[in-house]
Structure formats: C-alpha cells, structure tokens
Amino acid sequence: MPTDSLAPDEAQLERLRQMEASIESLNARIARLAIALGVSLANDNDVAGLMSEHHAPTAVHERRVTSGHAEAAHASTSPEHRAAHQREELRGLLVMRYGVEKRYVDDTGVTVTRQIMVQAEQQLERRGFKPGVDGINLARLFGQS
Numbered sequence: 001m002p003t004d005s006l007a008p009d010e011a012q013l014e015r016l017r018q019m020e021a022s023i024e025s026l027n028a029r030i031a032r033l034a035i036a037l038g039v040s041l042a043n044d045n046d047v048a049g050l051m052s053e054h055h056a057p058t059a060v061h062e063r064r065v066t067s068g069h070a071e072a073a074h075a076s077t078s079p080e081h082r083a084a085h086q087r088e089e090l091r092g093l094l095v096m097r098y099g100v101e102k103r104y105v106d107d108t109g110v111t112v113t114r115q116i117m118v119q120a121e122q123q124l125e126r127r128g129f130k131p132g133v134d135g136i137n138l139a140r141l142f143g144q145s
Helices: 008-037 044-052 067-076 079-108 110-126 138-142
Strands: none
Touching (some): 008 079, 044 079
C-alpha cells in the first residue's frame, strides 16, 4: 500500500505497522532456527555464547555435480553442514535484529520502539511461541516487561 496518498497520521500508523510486522517476522525466523538447533537464547550468556562461536567459513558448492563428485556433494549437505549454516544464519539474524532495533530507537524513540517490540512479541506468543525463545527479553531491553 503506497503511503503517499495517506494522511500524515495514517501514513505514520502504516509505517509503524510495517515496522512491527518486520520485527515480528525476524523474531519468528530467529525462534524457529533456535528451536530447530536446540539453542537457548533465554539469557545474555546463551546469546553471547552463540555469538562468540567461531566456525571456519563454509565453502559455497556448485549445485550441478557430475557423478564423480557425488560423494563430495553429499558431504556438503550433511546434517552437520546444514546445522552449521543454520547457526551462521541465526547469528547473522541476531546481529541484523540488533541493528534494526537501534534504527527503530533512532527513528521513533525508545517508547515507540518498546511498543513495537511488545506487540511483536505478543503476536509471536499468540502464534504459539514461548516467551523469550527468540532471545528477546523485554525487561532486559527496556528495564521492565
């Protein structure tokens, strides 16, 4: 929906809805990855431990494989390889979320960002996610729940 034709208040409300939907989507992906990997993001130590993991860069493999290279291709799709990619994605998404949160605070202020984050978390809980599974601790972020 283009916001150019909306009144200023309507455009601002639409922008806030988009921000909430964006952070909710990001949090849901983070939660799904954490659940799939069996990674806890319940506290600062868990998140710090995940973020401090060091992995060798994974090589990008050509999808087209000749029969002679089938064994090497199979190794690149092993469960361990997929899990390593998912852990890397999870760390990247956490970093991205921190950047988004900072941008929201810079753009809208702490109060509005808090409201966006609370509403996004409530929506995730309504969808069946346990509180904090995505690493969001509203008390830690804003000094209260």
